[in-house]
Amino acid sequence: MSKNIDVELRNIQKRFGSNVVVDNFNIQIEQGECVSFLGPSGCGKTTTLNMIAGFLEPDQGELLIKGKRMNGVPSNKRELGMVFQTYSLFPHMTIFENVAYGLKLRKVPKSEMTARVNKVLELVKLPHVAERYPKQLSGGQRQRIAIARALVTEPTLLLLDEPLSNLDAKLREELRDEMKRLQQEIGVTTIFVTHDQEEALYMSNRIVVLDHGKVEQIGTPWDIYNRPASEFVHTFIGKSNRMLGVIEKVDDSGLRLRSDAGIQLFGDLRNKVGPGTSVSIYVRPEKITLHRENRGTSGVNRVNGTVKQTSFLGAYTECEVEVGKYSIMVRMQSTQQESALASGQEVYLEWKPEDVFVFPREGQGS
Ligand SMILES: Nc1ncnc2c1ncn2[C@@H]1O[C@H](COP(=O)(O)OP(=O)(O)O)[C@@H](O)[C@H]1O
Ligand SMILES: [Mg+2]
Missing domain, CATH: 3.40.50.300 (P-loop containing nucleotide triphosphate hydrolases)
Structure with missing residues (x-):
């Protein structure tokens, strides 16, 4: 045709x-x-x-x-x-x-x-x-x-x-x-x-x-x-959380990254970057799930932090969570419970490797 x-x-x-x-x-x-x-x-x-x-x-x-x-x-x-x-x-x-x-x-x-x-x-x-x-x-x-x-x-x-x-x-x-x-x-x-x-x-x-x-x-x-x-x-399109880090390892199961906050993270192989590359690591606010209770840190992309502030925006609620040196934005659908999130409260964040975007940093080859 x-x-x-x-x-x-x-x-x-x-x-x-x-x-x-x-x-x-x-x-x-x-x-x-x-x-x-x-x-x-x-x-x-x-x-x-x-x-x-x-x-x-x-x-x-x-x-x-x-x-x-x-x-x-x-x-x-x-x-x-x-x-x-x-x-x-x-x-x-x-x-x-x-x-x-x-x-x-x-x-x-x-x-x-x-x-x-x-x-x-x-x-x-x-x-x-x-x-x-x-x-x-x-x-x-x-x-x-x-x-x-x-x-x-x-x-x-x-x-x-x-x-x-x-x-x-x-x-x-x-x-x-x-x-x-x-x-x-x-x-x-x-x-x-x-x-x-x-x-x-x-x-x-x-x-x-x-x-x-x-x-x-x-x-x-x-x-x-x-x-x-x-x-x-x-x-440019949508909001995203940025961290800096380096690729530690690449194998069949995906990428292993270490952020400069000392957190271990995982990405998938869609990101074409080799070991040793300094990278910017991104995850969008709506891809992060927030838990109130500790689910352990053994799973992939699980970090804990403290609530800095929450903003009720009608259909959704945004929560800023301090994770080491980073301030991570989480966006969730509004329910009756978000108002109960208090500043200073400890929370646990989780996201999937497929939701991680990795880009080599300026002046770094891939
Ligand atoms: N007639 C012109 N003479 C000189 N520079 C121009 C002229 N028109 C546009 N530019 C410059 O070209 C660039 C692109 O402008 P433009 O196409 O209007 O951007 P956009 O529509 O994306 O905002 C800008 O840096 C602008 O300053
Ligand atoms: Mg124009």
Whole structure:
């Protein structure tokens, strides 16, 4: 079965002066896919999107849309729909006119135009605001109209640059649900730029993690979270506890590690590191089980410590536990009992070797 590739980046590079802000970007995006570009502010997400949109030309590399080379092709010839962080609606036009704008430019006949505008307004669940002006809508509604305007021309590709960043938390979640539903319903190929890891996990078929203009990893949300290609990816996505240590032994049963707090730990062979390597050792807060009673220390990855503080966060409770020189964060589902955990109380922590992530430390080979 051959895949339909809607977008392809081949060795795309962009410099501003001597500053390389996008380096060697390669990806093929399939028809109907939603791919997120995720990374901290300044990592090159918008610059890459602007090259795909035709607002910027790459210094090197090739860009293809539907198999056609797009380098040098003006933006309005690329069949795109775009939504940005700030609402870019025309203030002096009604919502209907705003949404109709792209169709008017394309000289779509009036009756067809009306039908199509009404259809996308239905799609974003705002059919009743057609005669209003942008300033009469809430931020969330304006952003939905921006999405409607981007979709009305039935673009090959939908480009979204942090479209939710200006909304408050509750609205952000609502619109996120809505966008996912729309994206799947219409099946439009989408590139979604965000610095918010949860948004990326939620929205995407695949995520591209970027750091300083370099692609760190491309993978499904599951891959990115559970099989991070680098320490950067692991720590950027979700919380994780870090300890330093050294690999003592590698055999068929896995890795034996010694942390610099003197604790013996075990990892599995997914981590490709040899004996003697100095490493960063990670375990995520939700992978640790906390016990009140001593279960012995003979099992794997069992340590004891004292409770420093607990924080009730509704659905879950976080507990900070002092283990030697480290402060280990444990996240558990809230039950009736967490409130009974007192500061200074001795507790016992346990986690599985498969939940241990190990990365060689800077300047150390693997
Ligand atoms: N027009 C420009 N001239 C010079 N530097 C720029 C320009 N646009 C962006 N940059 C720089 O390129 C890097 C990437 O920027 P950008 O793509 O906007 O990052 P992101 O969208 O991931 O926050 C940043 O260091 C930024 O300062
Ligand atoms: Mg940006």
